[in-house]
Amino acid sequence: MSTDTLNSRGISTLKAESTGAALTPRQLIWRRFRKHKMALAGGIGIALLLLFIIVGSIFIPLEKANYVDLKAHLAPPSAEHWLGTDSTGRDSFSRVVYGGQISLIVGILAVVIEICVGTLIGGVAAYYGGWVDALLMRFTEAMLSIPSLFLLIVLGKFLGRDVQTIEIFGLSFSGSVGIVILVIGLTSWMYLARIVRANVLSLKEMDYISAARSLGASNSRIFFSHLVPNTLGIIIVSATLGLAGAILMEAYVSFLGLGVQPPTASWGNMLTSAQSFIQRGAWWMWVFPSMFIIVTILSINLMGDGMRDAFDPHSSRHM
Amino acid sequence: MWSYLARRLVQALFTLLIITILCFILTRLSADPLAQYATNPNMSAEDRAALRERLGLNRPLPVQYLRWLGLAVQGELGNSFFSKQPVSTMIAQRLPMTIVLMVTAEIITLAIALTLGIISAVKQYSFLDNLITTFSFIGYSMPIFFIALGLILIFAVKFKQMGWPYMPTGADIWSPKDMGQLVRHMVLPVLALVIITTANYSRFIRSSILEVLGMDYVRTARAKGLTERAVLYKHALRNAALPFVTIVGLDIPYLLGGALVTESVFAWPGMGRLFWEYAQRGDFPVVLGVLLIVSTAVVLFTIITDMVYTLVDPRIRLG
Numbered sequence: 159m160s161t162d163t164l165n166s167r168g169i170s171t172l173k174a175e176s177t178g179a180a181l182t183p184r185q186l187i188w189r190r191f192r193k194h195k196m197a198l199a200g201g202i203g204i205a206l207l208l209l210f211i212i213v214g215s216i217f218i219p220l221e222k223a224n225y226v227d228l229k230a231h232l233a234p235p236s237a238e239h240w241l242g243t244d245s246t247g248r249d250s251f252s253r254v255v256y257g258g259q260i261s262l263i264v265g266i267l268a269v270v271i272e273i274c275v276g277t278l279i280g281g282v283a284a285y286y287g288g289w290v291d292a293l294l295m296r297f298t299e300a301m302l303s304i305p306s307l308f309l310l311i312v313l314g315k316f317l318g319r320d321v322q323t324i325e326i327f328g329l330s331f332s333g334s335v336g337i338v339i340l341v342i343g344l345t346s347w348m349y350l351a352r353i354v355r356a357n358v359l360s361l362k363e364m365d366y367i368s369a370a371r372s373l374g375a376s377n378s379r380i381f382f383s384h385l386v387p388n389t390l391g392i393i394i395v396s397a398t399l400g401l402a403g404a405i406l407m408e409a410y411v412s413f414l415g416l417g418v419q420p421p422t423a424s425w426g427n428m429l430t431s432a433q434s435f436i437q438r439g440a441w442w443m444w445v446f447p448s449m450f451i452i453v454t455i456l457s458i459n460l461m462g463d464g465m466r467d468a469f470d471p472h473s474s475r476h477m
Numbered sequence: 478m479w480s481y482l483a484r485r486l487v488q489a490l491f492t493l494l495i496i497t498i499l500c501f502i503l504t505r506l507s508a509d510p511l512a513q514y515a516t517n518p519n520m521s522a523e524d525r526a527a528l529r530e531r532l533g534l535n536r537p538l539p540v541q542y543l544r545w546l547g548l549a550v551q552g553e554l555g556n557s558f559f560s561k562q563p564v565s566t567m568i569a570q571r572l573p574m575t576i577v578l579m580v581t582a583e584i585i586t587l588a589i590a591l592t593l594g595i596i597s598a599v600k601q602y603s604f605l606d607n608l609i610t611t612f613s614f615i616g617y618s619m620p621i622f623f624i625a626l627g628l629i630l631i632f633a634v635k636f637k638q639m640g641w642p643y644m645p646t647g648a649d650i651w652s653p654k655d656m657g658q659l660v661r662h663m664v665l666p667v668l669a670l671v672i673i674t675t676a677n678y679s680r681f682i683r684s685s686i687l688e689v690l691g692m693d694y695v696r697t698a699r700a701k702g703l704t705e706r707a708v709l710y711k712h713a714l715r716n717a718a719l720p721f722v723t724i725v726g727l728d729i730p731y732l733l734g735g736a737l738v739t740e741s742v743f744a745w746p747g748m749g750r751l752f753w754e755y756a757q758r759g760d761f762p763v764v765l766g767v768l769l770i771v772s773t774a775v776v777l778f779t780i781i782t783d784m785v786y787t788l789v790d791p792r793i794r795l796g
Contacts, residue, residue: 296488300495303775305734308768311756312500315507402618409620410738414753429622433742436630444630448623455618 187391190468197464203457207450211262214255222252224421235442242442245431248421250442254450257423261454264339264418265405269397271343272350272404277386277393279347280354285362285381295355302348307410314341314416334419342407350396357389391469398462402455409451425451482784489776496776497549500768501542508759549769555762559755564766567751575735575747578663582670583732587725590675594682599709601687609679616676625669625742632665666743670736681724686717719790726782730774734767 181189191197227247235242241250283294301309317337361367362385370380411417412426413433420427425447432443529535533544548555554564597609628644636643644665689695690713698708735749744750748767755763787793 296492296495299488299492299776300499300772303492303496303772303779304500304768305731305737305771305775307737308734308752308771311737311753312503312507312764312768315756315759316503318507406618406620410622413620413622413738414741426620429626433622433626436626437634441630444623444626448620448626451620452615452618452623456615459614459618 187468191464194464194467196460197468200457200460200462200464203453204461207258207454207457208262211255211258214252215259218252218255220256222249224248224423234440241446242440244428244443245435245440248423250428250446253423253428254425254446257425257428257447258450258454260335260418260422260424261405261408261426261451264335264342264408264424265401267339268342268346268404268408269400271340272347272400273393273397275344276347276350276396277354277389280351281358281381281385281389283351284355284358285377285385291355294351298348298351301345306345306407309345310341310407310411311414311416313345314338314411317341318416334417335422338408338411338417341411342404346400346403346407350393350400353392353396354389357392358385361385361388395462395466395469398458398465402458402462405451405458406455478787482780485780485783489780492776493773496772497546497769498542500765500772501545502538504756504761504764504768505538505541507761545765549765554766554769557755557760557763559758559760559763564762567763568748568766568770571735571746571748571751572733574745575733575740575749577659578666578740578745578747579670579732579735581663582667582674583725583728585667586671586674586678589671590678590682593675593679595686595709595714597679597683598686598690606683610683613676613680613683616672617680619673619676620738621669621673621736622738622742624672625666625739628665628669629742662743662745666736666739666745669739669743678721678724682717682721685720686713689713689717692716719786722789723782723786726778726785730771730778733774734771 227243229247231243231245231247241254243249244253279294279298283291283298304312314337317340318334367380367384370384375384408417408424409426409429412424413429415427415430418424418427428447429444432440432447436444533541536544545555552565554568556563557567560567593609593613597606600606632644634643645662695708695712698712699705703711733748734752735745735747737749737753739745740747740750741753748771752764752767755767
């Protein structure tokens with residue numbers, strides 16, 4: 159049974175390579191990605207979510223998402239409030255739209271930080287080796303040995319202590335969103351750093367690197383124009399899967415009340431209040447934000463898995 | 478072997494040193510531990526300054542760190558600022574509760590995940606496999622509080638409304654001596670943990686069995702005329718178990734940290750909740766104590782897992 163799949167896999171890659179006489183690596187990657195039905199489904203899921211958030215925020219003003227209407231508090235879904243209201247009568251549908259905006263922005267920016275820190279630390283450690291490598295890798299290991307949510311809370315508390323003062327001047331939400339981005343980005347780069355390090359370690363023994371060096375290229379030139387581009391595939395895949403992790407982390411931190419502060423909505427902090435009111439049967443406060451989180455994470459994970467298979471011709475398509 | 482072990486232990490000590498420095502800086506500076514007295518009318522500013530002096534909180538940070546480290550090495554983790562109890566006593570009270578919860582969840586998870594993973598791999602691409610894979614993908618993309626709140630809504634709130642026997646949602650009203658009550662309180666948190674972790678593990682087991690089933694020695698075993706059963710249990714499963722044992726081994730120390738979110742949602746008096754409650758109060762001796770114990774366990778278990786792995790798998794040679 160499994161030998162069959164092995165064979166068919168071998169044949170299908172052969173076909174892909176033989177039909178187009180000269181396919182570029184990029185075309186090959188796209189070909190493999192397109193064949194991955196689950197990944198395509200994930201891509202469509204993400205496209206629909208983006209469409210929902212963009213169209214939603216065009217038609218619904220931000221004021222509506224933060225409008226407190228105590229008369230309508232804890233209202234179940236109705237024609238007026240499609241997804242019901244929360245404990246202060248704010249419309250859940252509008253909050254899901256704006257919360258989605260915040261969650262995606264936090265996720266994307268956190269991943270940008272993750273990539274920068276991870277690539278730099280992993281790359282520098284591998285390229286320079288010696289005590290630089292030892293020190294950076296021990297630091298990476300130290301960060302990995304602290305359970306991620308614990309680290310997130312400790313760092314969040316540490317960075318969040320200055321935000322209080324900004325809050326007085328009415329800049330409260332921008333402050334908390336910035337902190338959340340920073341905290342998630344700074345606590346998630348470790349796996350990427352290890353992957354990049356391993357990859358650069360094998361790359362730096364390649365002939366073209368010695369060629370570049372013998373031509374007199376500087377360290378930073380070799381690093382940024384030879385090593386980083388050749389690690390890009392791995393980085394892109396990690397970034398995609400990291401985005402799912404970052405959005406999930408935002409939900410966790412905001413759920414615990416450390417993240418994005420109300421009135422600014424995020425999918426995570428919508429669920430914080432759901433925790434207190436679920437005992438009174440307010441199921442809509444729980445189910446709708448959760449559904450958006452799950453669909454988003456699921457779509458991104460599916461796409462990320464597809465991309466990993468597409469970038470790596472050797473990887474199996476079992477998952 | 479022994480020199481390798483010695484080198485690993487030295488590295489581990491170095492890693493632990495970095496962990497303690499990192500955690501000390503983050504927790505000590507994240508909040509003023511005497512902030513709770515600031516609003517106390519019975520305490521003058523001079524009293525507070527005197528207390529600060531007596532506790533050594535106004536000394537230079539490196540001095541404070543070294544003093545803490547010196548005591549911590551002797552097993553003296555200091556006293557909580559809030560409860561005034563020794564940190565080691567507080568941890569000793571919470572640790573058994575976390576172990577009961579996490580070990581129960583882990584055992585049930587392993588049993589279910591192994592069963593599902595094997596079924597999924599053996600009947601690859603069947604309806605059952607697709608069902609299991611779909612569910613594990615969705616479970617993998619879920620924040621645990623979604624499950625936790627859902628379980629509360631169904632088994633506590635709705636069951637109560639229906640007049641059916643319902644589950645308690647938490648609150649520390651029970652005494653651990655009463656076994657029946659302990660079990661009743663454990664049902665929902667264990668269920669939440671099992672659902673999330675099973676999704677993760679079964680995905681992993683499936684792909685590692687499938688990888689093994691594609692190997693030459695499995696084909697040889699089949700060619701010898703062995704029954705599919707013998708091939709699976711005698712050849713495939715044993716080899717597929719290797720990477721899985723590593724994953725579980727690396728997960729075990731994290732169990733000591735408990736499940737922060739699950740324990741908080743279900744008011745379970747474990748390590749995770751201890752950490753979270755005292756992190757919110759800025760009570761750094763407690764927070765540091767928990768971090769130190771959990772991360773030391775993580776560092777040690779990483780070495781133990783690596784050593785066990787080399788004993789079990791003769792293909793691995795230590796350099």
